[in-house]
Amino acid sequence: MPRYNPATIEPTWQSYWERNKTFVSPEMPTGEKLYVLDMFPYPSGSGLHVGHPEGYTATDIVCRYSRMLGKSVLHPMGFDSFGLPAEEYAIKTNTPPRESTEQNIKTFRRQLRMLGFSYDWDRELATTDVEYFRWTQWIFLVLFDTWFDVSQQKGRPIYELPIPDDIKATGNSAISNYRDRFRLAYLSDELVNWCPALGTVLANEEVSDGKSERGDHPVHRIPLRQWMLRITAYADRLENDLVELDWADGIKKLQSDWIGRSTGAEVDFFVGPVDQFEKWKAHRQGSVFPLDTLDQVLRIYTTRPDTLFGATYMVISPEHALVASLTTNGQQVAVDAYLAQTAAKSDRERLDAKKAKTGVFTGSFATNPVNGEQIPIWIADYVLASYGTGAIMAVPAHDERDFEFAKAFSLAIVPVYQPTDNADIDRQKLATGNACYCGEGTAINSGAYDGLSTDEFKEKIIADLVSSGTGRAAVNYKLRDWLFSRQRFWGEPFPILHELDDEGKPTGVLRAVEADQLPVDLPHLRDFKPHGRPEPPLGKAPDDWLYPVIDGVRYKRETNTMPQWAGSCWYYLRFIDPRNSVAFVDPKKERAWMPVDLYIGGAEHAVLHLLYARFWHKVLFDRGHVSTREPFQRLVNQGMILGEMEFTMPDGETKVPAEEIEKLGEVFVLKADPSVRVDSRAHKMSKSRGNVVNPDEVVRDYGADSLRLYEMFMGPLEQSKPWSMNGVSGVRGFLDRAWRMIVDSFSEEMTVSPSICDDRPTPEQLVVLHKTIKAVTHDLDHLSFNTAIARLMEFVNFFTRVDRRPRSVIEPFVLLLSPMAPHIAEELWKLLGHEQTLAYEPWPKFNEQLTVDAMVEIPVQINGKIRAKIEVPRGTDKAELEKIALNDERIKPLLVSPVTRTICVPDRMVNIVIKS
Numbered sequence: 001m002p003r004y005n006p007a008t009i010e011p012t013w014q015s016y017w018e019r020n021k022t023f024v025s026p027e028m029p030t031g032e033k034l035y036v037l038d039m040f041p042y043p044s045g046s047g048l049h050v051g052h053p054e055g056y057t058a059t060d061i062v063c064r065y066s067r068m069l070g071k072s073v074l075h076p077m078g079f080d081s082f083g084l085p086a087e088e089y090a091i092k093t094n095t096p097p098r099e100s101t102e103q104n105i106k107t108f109r110r111q112l113r114m115l116g117f118s119y120d121w122d123r124e125l126a127t128t129d130v131e132y133f134r135w136t137q138w139i140f141l142v143l144f145d146t147w148f149d150v151s152q153q154k155g156r157p158i159y160e161l162p163i164p165d166d167i168k169a170t171g172n173s174a175i176s177n178y179r180d181r182f183r184l185a186y187l188s189d190e191l192v193n194w195c196p197a198l199g200t201v202l203a204n205e206e207v208s209d210g211k212s213e214r215g216d217h218p219v220h221r222i223p224l225r226q227w228m229l230r231i232t233a234y235a236d237r238l239e240n241d242l243v244e245l246d247w248a249d250g251i252k253k254l255q256s257d258w259i260g261r262s263t264g265a266e267v268d269f270f271v272g273p274v275d276q277f278e279k280w281k282a283h284r285q286g287s288v289f290p291l292d293t294l295d296q297v298l299r300i301y302t303t304r305p306d307t308l309f310g311a312t313y314m315v316i317s318p319e320h321a322l323v324a325s326l327t328t329n330g331q332q333v334a335v336d337a338y339l340a341q342t343a344a345k346s347d348r349e350r351l352d353a354k355k356a357k358t359g360v361f362t363g364s365f366a367t368n369p370v371n372g373e374q375i376p377i378w379i380a381d382y383v384l385a386s387y388g389t390g391a392i393m394a395v396p397a398h399d400e401r402d403f404e405f406a407k408a409f410s411l412a413i414v415p416v417y418q419p420t421d422n423a424d425i426d427r428q429k430l431a432t433g434n435a436c437y438c439g440e441g442t443a444i445n446s447g448a449y450d451g452l453s454t455d456e457f458k459e460k461i462i463a464d465l466v467s468s469g470t471g472r473a474a475v476n477y478k479l480r481d482w483l484f485s486r487q488r489f490w491g492e493p494f495p496i497l498h499e500l501d502d503e504g505k506p507t508g509v510l511r512a513v514e515a516d517q518l519p520v521d522l523p524h525l526r527d528f529k530p531h532g533r534p535e536p537p538l539g540k541a542p543d544d545w546l547y548p549v550i551d552g553v554r555y556k557r558e559t560n561t562m563p564q565w566a567g568s569c570w571y572y573l574r575f576i577d578p579r580n581s582v583a584f585v586d587p588k589k590e591r592a593w594m595p596v597d598l599y600i601g602g603a604e605h606a607v608l609h610l611l612y613a614r615f616w617h618k619v620l621f622d623r624g625h626v627s628t629r630e631p632f633q634r635l636v637n638q639g640m641i642l643g644e645m646e647f648t649m650p651d652g653e654t655k656v657p658a659e660e661i662e663k664l665g666e667v668f669v670l671k672a673d674p675s676v677r678v679d680s681r682a683h684k685m686s687k688s689r690g691n692v693v694n695p696d697e698v699v700r701d702y703g704a705d706s707l708r709l710y711e712m713f714m715g716p717l718e719q720s721k722p723w724s725m726n727g728v729s730g731v732r733g734f735l736d737r738a739w740r741m742i743v744d745s746f747s748e749e750m751t752v753s754p755s756i757c758d759d760r761p762t763p764e765q766l767v768v769l770h771k772t773i774k775a776v777t778h779d780l781d782h783l784s785f786n787t788a789i790a791r792l793m794e795f796v797n798f799f800t801r802v803d804r805r806p807r808s809v810i811e812p813f814v815l816l817l818s819p820m821a822p823h824i825a826e827e828l829w830k831l832l833g834h835e836q837t838l839a840y841e842p843w844p845k846f847n848e849q850l851t852v853d854a855m856v857e858i859p860v861q862i863n864g865k866i867r868a869k870i871e872v873p874r875g876t877d878k879a880e881l882e883k884i885a886l887n888d889e890r891i892k893p894l895l896v897s898p899v900t901r902t903i904c905v906p907d908r909m910v911n912i913v914i915k916s
Ligand code: ANZ
Pocket: 262, 263, 264, 301, 302, 303, 304, 307, 382, 383, 384, 385, 386, 387, 388, 389, 390, 391, 392, 393, 394, 395, 398, 399, 438, 476
């Protein structure tokens, strides 16, 4: 009996598609274009996870559906193969990273093919391909060659940077140093997150609670010279351009919070001898707020310049440049002890609101520019060196952290705002000095500003600070420049050379590798392991790699490598033209295919990857290399797939097997005793929990179509949902039924069932078909795959109950099923007598009129009282309705007196009026 057997059907169709290059996209779109992109995977050693196929199936459905609508679809796949995961795996298994990476890619490729995704495999790429990272290096050189013109809000070629005359006068190396200070890629001494266990520095984003995100190893702060990318220059554009994107609001907000735009003022407090304060003020009066003359001043950033009169102490961060000069002899010992104590803490720990505030007095005072008052200067780690100016004025009456600190160290608290009448606060607590007020109100204790509202005060005081030369409006971002170097082997080498002098010491002059000399390939290294010290492993490369000589000058290659994020910043551009050897992408093709119309991937990339890629894209846009301002027009984040639901008894400990549980409404109870409600939870899949589902096994036991269908049927794409093997088995049952609906189960040969006929469908069958087409079309347009599948199930339920199944109804069903379960659909299509793949068959159309039921049930009233219901064909006219109603066997006996009138509303009701 020819049962549905995915194990034979699926590989057959996969090789058919491959042989016939069914899904190769055209070089240039021929009709309406659709670029659908998946977040490409890291080919880790453990193979594909069931989380991957969730987004990949969703995009695959969209692509298959869109091809049937006649669109030109670009749907590529590749591998994000540089970086820590690949390298860690290589170290663990003691194979060179390139070998293990290629091995892992093989596994991933096999698994992706086994799921029948309609990628154009001719476009496959890996970020570790030398021909790929050649262009990653080329883009780095674009960044290196670009400065950001603030007035134009645009990246421009470095040779267009205006050079001040005094620099010009000093000579070429001064000019070159000056340029280096403005490049989007620059070297800088940074306090970095050094992770000895991973042997590399990590970006702030890769560290949480003082531990590495990857591996949970301790991270310390050490100063190191690093490559940085000036992403902060693009902060405003990254924020503003979110508006035009078709992304979920939640993701936009995450991006915008990460950028963290804050507006306020910078204010200078005089820290020289108090008797010179007036002189200083007079000197500042009327001058443009000095940018660089920080003599004898402590510059702070505040979002509330309107609280200047309430500043009762100042705080500088432990790393602030003025720590040494402001610390008096008497306080030296205490300050040193404090600095030692805070050095090990991470930024997050320092900002943790729950931790008690710590700090130490420097012994010095600052003078408040608005009222000449002397204010003590403290050092405290709740102020971060890396934000604003690394120094604050503290206003304990109106800031929570300052309030706690003032309480802890008995510092003065001076309120400068009367809360608004409707402010939601504990006035009692406020009056007794046990709370601070952070809202808006009416100014008090602020001299001439008393009585102003917060907004008025801010505006006025900023104007006054400007005219007195002591401050100015300022904007700050939480976003930091991107720390772009890693001390690892398995990453893109930087295409940068450091000039050496005759003694072999760096002169400080940098030289970009010429574009025609790219790629800079990784040298062959036997020992690529990190060694726990911050010198990169590439420092152990052979001399002929490490020390090139150009025009008689000896250079040392940059030995840091780029972070894993680099390759994924532009892979979507390379997919458009993956084999181009003269440009990173052909401009004509780029204009034709960009932007990406739909990008689907995990929410864990909501911030960093997307922000980095958008930044690179904007630089490429400014430099004329791409035509769109944004890369990803529409973005959807798939929800997480959790492990199977686990059940525990009310004691919270005893586990109960799923077979002993039943669902009662919204809760789970014991089958044996439904009065016992059990606790249900699904956990993130992890090796340690033992709840990881392996896609290979699911495909082996149920087939790829069942896996695809199940992942889409679990629930809405964007929601997190628990895995259930029973669920997989359920959708497999549906495919079995669909198979039996079309294939003859009793014949030895593989033939269509005798129920498949050339009859004209009945009106009812037509309605079922057209309703299904309409609903599935609508659902696919809205990425609502679970409901589309439910509709297909209803269709099968209906047609398994009839014994004649018109081909003209069954064939469109197979087409509707095909984006979701392509292998079985191709096989059924072939059995129905078609020789070609269905991949480019036109998508079935529905007739709106046929999407409503053919028959309607309408009430028949006598003198306004319902007496019967009649079933009539939809649209039956008044005369016909009247006839049917008057002749109905239930109505006739009730017509005891003459009918005076009938009121008929087609499809709605009949009312017969008789003489009473
Ligand atoms: C005085 C003040 C009074 C402040 C008040 C707030 C409320 P955003 O930009 O919104 O995060 N601040 C400034 N630099 C800091 C640093 N390096 N580390 C820690 N805190 C810093 O918040 C800016 C506010 O955070 C600034 O405004 C400053 O405190 C503090 F009623 O200045 B405010």
